[in-house]
Amino acid sequence: MLVIENLFARIEEKEILRGVDLVVPDGEIHAIMGPNGAGKSTLSYVLSGREGYEVTGGSVTYNGQDLLGMEPEERAAAGVFLAFQYPVELPGVGNANFIRTALNAVRRARGEAELDAVAFLKLARAAIKNLHMPDDMLKRNVNVGFSGGEKKRNEVLQMALLQPGLAILDETDSGLDIDALKIVADGVNALRGEKFSALVITHYQRLLDHIVPDRVHVLAAGRIVRSGGPELALELEAHGYAGLEAA
Amino acid sequence: MTALPTRKLEAWRYTDLRALAAISFVDSVPAAAPADLPELGMPRIVFVNGVFSEAHSTPFEFCAGFAAVAEASSLPLAKINAEHARDGVTLVVPEGVDAGAVLLVSYASADMPIAFHPRHRITLGAGAKLTVVEVAMGQGVYWHNPVTDISLHENAALAHYRLQDEGLESFHLATIRAKIAAGAAYESFSAVMGAKISRAEFHVTLRGAGAKTHLNAAQLLGGHQHGDFTTVVAHDAPNCASRQTVKSVLDGHARGVFQGRIEVARAAQKTDGYQMNQALLLSDTAEIDIKPELEIFADDVKCSHGATIGALDPEQVFYLRSRGIPEAQARAMLIRAFLDEALEPVTHEGARGLFESAIENWWARK
Numbered sequence: 001m002l003v004i005e006n007l008f009a010r011i012e013e014k015e016i017l018r019g020v021d022l023v024v025p026d027g028e029i030h031a032i033m034g035p036n037g038a039g040k041s042t043l044s045y046v047l048s049g050r051e052g053y054e055v056t057g058g059s060v061t062y063n064g065q066d067l068l069g070m071e072p073e074e075r076a077a078a079g080v081f082l083a084f085q086y087p088v089e090l091p092g093v094g095n096a097n098f099i100r101t102a103l104n105a106v107r108r109a110r111g112e113a114e115l116d117a118v119a120f121l122k123l124a125r126a127a128i129k130n131l132h133m134p135d136d137m138l139k140r141n142v143n144v145g146f147s148g149g150e151k152k153r154n155e156v157l158q159m160a161l162l163q164p165g166l167a168i169l170d171e172t173d174s175g176l177d178i179d180a181l182k183i184v185a186d187g188v189n190a191l192r193g194e195k196f197s198a199l200v201i202t203h204y205q206r207l208l209d210h211i212v213p214d215r216v217h218v219l220a221a222g223r224i225v226r227s228g229g230p231e232l233a234l235e236l237e238a239h240g241y242a243g244l245e246a247a
Numbered sequence: 248m249t250a251l252p253t254r255k256l257e258a259w260r261y262t263d264l265r266a267l268a269a270i271s272f273v274d275s276v277p278a279a280a281p282a283d284l285p286e287l288g289m290p291r292i293v294f295v296n297g298v299f300s301e302a303h304s305t306p307f308e309f310c311a312g313f314a315a316v317a318e319a320s321s322l323p324l325a326k327i328n329a330e331h332a333r334d335g336v337t338l339v340v341p342e343g344v345d346a347g348a349v350l351l352v353s354y355a356s357a358d359m360p361i362a363f364h365p366r367h368r369i370t371l372g373a374g375a376k377l378t379v380v381e382v383a384m385g386q387g388v389y390w391h392n393p394v395t396d397i398s399l400h401e402n403a404a405l406a407h408y409r410l411q412d413e414g415l416e417s418f419h420l421a422t423i424r425a426k427i428a429a430g431a432a433y434e435s436f437s438a439v440m441g442a443k444i445s446r447a448e449f450h451v452t453l454r455g456a457g458a459k460t461h462l463n464a465a466q467l468l469g470g471h472q473h474g475d476f477t478t479v480v481a482h483d484a485p486n487c488a489s490r491q492t493v494k495s496v497l498d499g500h501a502r503g504v505f506q507g508r509i510e511v512a513r514a515a516q517k518t519d520g521y522q523m524n525q526a527l528l529l530s531d532t533a534e535i536d537i538k539p540e541l542e543i544f545a546d547d548v549k550c551s552h553g554a555t556i557g558a559l560d561p562e563q564v565f566y567l568r569s570r571g572i573p574e575a576q577a578r579a580m581l582i583r584a585f586l587d588e589a590l591e592p593v594t595h596e597g598a599r600g601l602f603e604s605a606i607e608n609w610w611a612r613k
Contacts, residue, residue, distance in 0.1 A: 050565050051565065076570055081569075084566070088565075090581070091584060092587035098567075098570075099570075103571075105573060
């Protein structure tokens, strides 16, 4: 379970999060919607431990562990996965080598046996097939020369293989055509289960047609200003975010 | 003895040898080599303190002993080598023969400062093939000043891989001169990790149509190390290609130098020359000096050079860490990726393994 209490965070001198309260129980998928500049991406970066964000108040725990006191790699080992809004290109790093190194680092941290190259490839090829991705995905350098859609699919592939307990999808739907959107949604839906939860950050309703959330929250000016069921997303789609900041 | 070059010489502007000049060296003294010298499952020729060590070497049928006469040179260090050389290896591969691979190890160890000046020759007949893997290593204060003269006849192919992993108090000043005939290929890669002050100076002449060369290098330096990689590629014939990808990873107060000159003669039409120098600075106090020079007298040529200097990208480090990869490992992965293009000519599996583990160890010992 992810528990965020009264979280304040800033970049340099600019206060972005101003008292976020949010609970995501295991087995649930929650959506965070909100206008540009509301702090959606900041929230995802603070949760995953990116440098440059200073937490000035509040707490975040995941399964009882203090997430904010952990290094990014420790959070990953604890089961947190961030699907990047802009996945990073790594020239010279093969995708297979990258994902296997990540998987083995996480397995090592969890006290599990590492996978050799053969066992990994078997697992990765199966995941690629399930996600209807091209076979050469593993052979290429990480995200180098990938289209926007391929980069997002690569995030989903990593997620499928790392099997996180908590996935944070930061505007994973931006720039995706409908086919790619379905692949991303299938990737998330395939992980659904009692031990899996997700925070789906999005600006638009359409991703939520494919990943149906248990709860929808509206983040505006650094706070959760409204929460509701899936119908809230439809309402926002129809009426926009105007007026919510005052709510 | 011919005087050491000073920084007044344009070719030595970035490399100061006064620390070397201040030391009184004696001629090489015998020493014992450790039992765990590098071994790659190929014939091995070992020099200890610059002297051939039969005990550590295995037979290689293309080995022809020491060349008694030096080739003339105007280069100061090659002159010093010619005056002092007492040993070295001569490899001769006859026309059409694939001689496989050979490992050449130089090990040095001395209680007092010693200097040795090996004279090596590699000659490949028409269509002959050879892979030479060189490892230079040692401990203590010493000066290793090898000259290697390479001659490739028509369509010969030499792969020349050098691992300079000398002791950190040593001086390594290598001169490599190669003459490449039509259709022949000189493929080289140097990994530069050792020595207090080092320089590798290549003079490669592409003499016949369709000759080609790779002069790639990876310099990994830390502390107060100084590493200089200097190349002069002369395109004397048409349709020749030269490729230089030199990557420097510099930490601490290390200083890297790359000087690369491409000379294209009037006759050398359709020359394809490429030079790329990239430096990754891991500290605020590391320094790189880059001096590319193109001298082009032909009118139908393609020559390019580029240089970049940067630090590790924090976005890339974070991306790897967010996937569970610990920071040190993430940085090591990105450094290895940065070097990837330079390692391209290393197609021999054993040699590649040698460099991969040397790079890994460099990172681990930091």
